[in-house]
Each structure stands twice: as C-alpha cells, then as structure tokens.
Amino acid sequence: MTIEVGINGYGTIGKRVADAVRAQPDMEVVGVAKTRPNFEAEQAVANDFPLYAAVPERVEQFDEAGIELAGKVEELVQNSEIVVDTTPSGIGAENKAMYEEYDTPALYQGGEDAELVDVSFNARANFAEAEGADHTRVVSCNTTGLSRLIAALDEEYGVEKVRATLVRRGGDPAQSSRGPINDTLPDPVTIPSHHGPDVNTIFPDLDIDTLGMKVPATLTHTHSVNVELTDETDTEEVRGLLAGESRLFVIPEHMGIDGSGKLKEFALDSGRPRGDVWENAIWGESITVEGGDELYLFQAIHQESDVVPENVDAIRAVLGTADRRESIERTNEALGMGL
Ligand code: NAD
Structure with missing residues (x-):
C-alpha cells in the first residue's frame, strides 16, 4: 500500500520534495498546490503532478495561462493521507486550520515557529518522537x-x-x-x-x-x-x-x-x-x-536540499510505517544518496 502525499507550495523546497516522494517505492504524490500560474506551475504539469489552486479566487488566472488544474487545495488536502506544507514562512501557520478541518496530518518547514507544532523533527536525532503527530515541523536547513x-x-x-x-x-x-x-x-x-x-x-x-x-x-x-x-x-x-x-x-x-x-x-x-x-x-x-x-x-x-530526505523520513515517522533505520535506508537508496 502506498502512502498518498499532497504537497502544498511548489517552490524551492516543494518541487524537490515532490520529486523525492515520487522516487520512493512506498509513496505517491496525489498532487501539488500553487498560488500562481508561473514557470513552476507549468513544470508541475509537465512533470505529471496533478496541480491544485492554492487560492480559489485565482483559478481564472490558471485558465487564462492555459494551465490545467485538477481542483482546489481543499480537495488535495482531503484526498491526501498526509500533506507536506512547503509554503513560505508563516503561511503554514495560516494553513493549519485547513489540515485540521480535513483531519490530515501535516508536515511544516523550518520557517514556521516551533510552537505551531507537536514536534520538531530530524530523522537522525529524534525520528520516533513524530509517530502519530498531527503537526510536525521539519527543522530548517x-x-x-x-x-x-x-x-x-x-x-x-x-x-x-x-x-x-x-x-x-x-x-x-x-x-x-x-x-x-x-x-x-x-x-x-x-x-x-x-x-x-x-x-x-x-x-x-x-x-x-x-x-x-x-x-x-x-x-x-x-x-x-x-x-x-x-x-x-x-x-x-x-x-x-x-x-x-x-x-x-x-x-x-x-x-x-x-x-x-x-x-x-x-x-x-x-x-x-x-x-x-x-x-x-x-x-x-x-x-x-x-x-x-x-x-x-x-x-x-546546501540550503535548498538538505531538508528534502528529512521530509521523506518524516512522512514515515508520522504514519509509523517504518523505523528510523529502515526509513533512512529506503530514502537514501531511492534518492541515490552518498557522494
Ligand atoms: P519558495 O518561495 O521558494 O516556495 C514557496 C512556494 O509556495 C511558492 O511556489 C509560492 O508560490 C507558494 N505559495 C505561496 N503562498 C502559498 C499558499 N498560501 N498556499 C500554497 N502555496 C503558496 O519558498 P521555499 O524556499 O521553498 O521555503 C518554503 C519553506 O521551507 C519555508 O518555511 C522556508 O523557511 C523553508 N526552508 C527554506 C529553505 C531554503 O533555503 N529555501 C531551506 C530550508 C527550509
């Protein structure tokens, strides 16, 4: 059974997490959400990620740009087993109520305050502490x-x-x-x-x-x-x-x-x-x-990428589908880590 992952915010971190999740044998990307129909939105569609509008009032802008949408962000959250919020600092806090409404556990990034979440996460240091958490923060780069x-x-x-x-x-x-x-x-x-x-x-x-x-x-x-x-x-x-x-x-x-x-x-x-x-x-x-x-x-x-494998591990840690050793090994192998 694969874990269905939604990614809200498809920028520097989000697009890398989407690719890393897709590479895992036990996960699939349900879709990604974007606020604007920019080059990253175009690339999401080109890479076959179903694209959801993060701001419902901007659906028209995507239509005008000729970029096909799969729906609105609420639908993505509802259809996901877990959401990785990779929106800019502070927006994750605004999204928290939406994740609670749909009872979908969420991972946030280092730009959010530690007080927002149940646990701050690093795979090597405290993997097991995230099991069952509704709100988890993958700490900064x-x-x-x-x-x-x-x-x-x-x-x-x-x-x-x-x-x-x-x-x-x-x-x-x-x-x-x-x-x-x-x-x-x-x-x-x-x-x-x-x-x-x-x-x-x-x-x-x-x-x-x-x-x-x-x-x-x-x-x-x-x-x-x-x-x-x-x-x-x-x-x-x-x-x-x-x-x-x-x-x-x-x-x-x-x-x-x-x-x-x-x-x-x-x-x-x-x-x-x-x-x-x-x-x-x-x-x-x-x-x-x-x-x-x-x-x-x-x-x-490397600020743009060191948190990427940590987000992948945090998904398994929260859902309890692997222990630290198994998850890190699986993530590393799927990504091809080790220089
Ligand atoms: P970014 O600006 O590159 O990407 C954020 C994406 O979210 C953009 O595509 C933006 O259009 C989109 N977005 C904006 N508002 C949104 C909303 N309401 N709903 C959905 N999407 C929305 O930012 P980033 O660098 O990827 O940073 C994301 C998070 O990761 C922040 O918390 C940041 O602190 C953290 N982080 C960043 C770095 C880094 O160096 N870039 C490193 C580690 C952690």
Missing part, C-alpha cells in the same frame, strides 16, 4: 545540518558544549530580491542567534551558542563548528565516525573541493538533480581534535 552532526557525536562521545558560527548565503539563486550584494553582515548582530534555540527543539538539554552572518553568496551556507566532547578521542577517529554517517559527506582532500562552487559543480557532474547536495559536506582536512576533547570543523549546507 541550518538546524538539520547541525542536528545530524551533533546526533552522531553525542551518541559516540557525549557533547558538553557546541559553539557554531553560521556564514549564511544571502538568498537562494532564484531569489532576485535578496542580499546583501556587497557587504558582510553580522546577522543577527545580537548573540546568540536564533539557530541555537532552534537546535534545542531537537536536543532540549544541549548547551549550544550560535552566531550568524550573512554574505553575498547563493550556493550554500558554511558553518564553522567547535564541539567540546565528553569522552576523549582524536582526529582520525572522529573523521572515521563522521565518514560512516550516511548523510554526512566527508570531502576527501584529493578532490580539491575548496569551496561551495566546486562542491556544487561536483554534485552536477555526479548527476544530482538540480545539483543538489542532500548531505552535510564536511571538509575532511578541517576535522581537528585539540587536546583530546575539542573538535573543530567546517561544513557546507
């Missing part, structure tokens, strides 16, 4: 990247304290209105940034401080991470541990990937759809343990 790393380290060594500086891309490649275009901003200038508390929605007892910056780049975020470990270890052991995690890609030195540009080029050369890097990309040479318990590293986080 940055929180996902930090959570994957912390979960692995905490399980093996214990974690005393995390300090991370997040050098954030100004906008996604298609976001023409974002910036800065010629500046380096402490953002937020206050410390800690909101990212640390967001990681605490996954690890409530974790001691973590984060600092944020914004730079004129679009390809990835880059994290500079320092973790104080409980048990002593060394550089080689940590490198081996991280390399053994399926959603952490430890970049080997010989590849000569010196930044996000070559990383994305490598992903494109590897045949990744849209040049996506679903894994945390950790520079192998940067992994350094000082004094037995102070770990340092740099990682790149």
